Amino acid sequence: MPFLRLLLALACIAFGIAFVALNGGAVRLDLLWIEFELPLGLLLLSTLLLGALAGGLAMVLSGLLARLRPTAGDDEAREG
Template sequence: MRLIRILLAFLCIAFGIGVVALNADAVNLDLLWIEFSLPLGLLLLSVLLLGALLGGMAALLSRGEASTPAAPAEDDEASAG
């Protein structure tokens, strides 16, 4: 299993190097108040990584709320008063 993870990591790194090498043209990224000039491949990989991180966090947060048990209702004080 460890060998498969190492091979998968090397494939991802090779894919990233290939994307950056084949998309080396510079593009301008204008974010209204900041402007960047980055290689297209680096920008593509950055957006892919950001999307994966945000999607993973959203999935983690949505699963975390559903698995938390609800607190039991305190009916003793309500019925006594």
């Protein structure tokens, strides 16, 4: 199983390198106060990574809120 994970990680890294290499055209990113000029592939991969991190954070926070929120059954058990 660890060999399969390593193989999958290497395949993802190789795909990322090939994607950035094939999409090397420069694009300008204007964020109102900061401007960047980056390769298109790097910008797309970083946007994908940022979206995945934001989605993971949203899942973790929603799970924590669900655990912390009292349910109707908890109120009845406390009353007695």
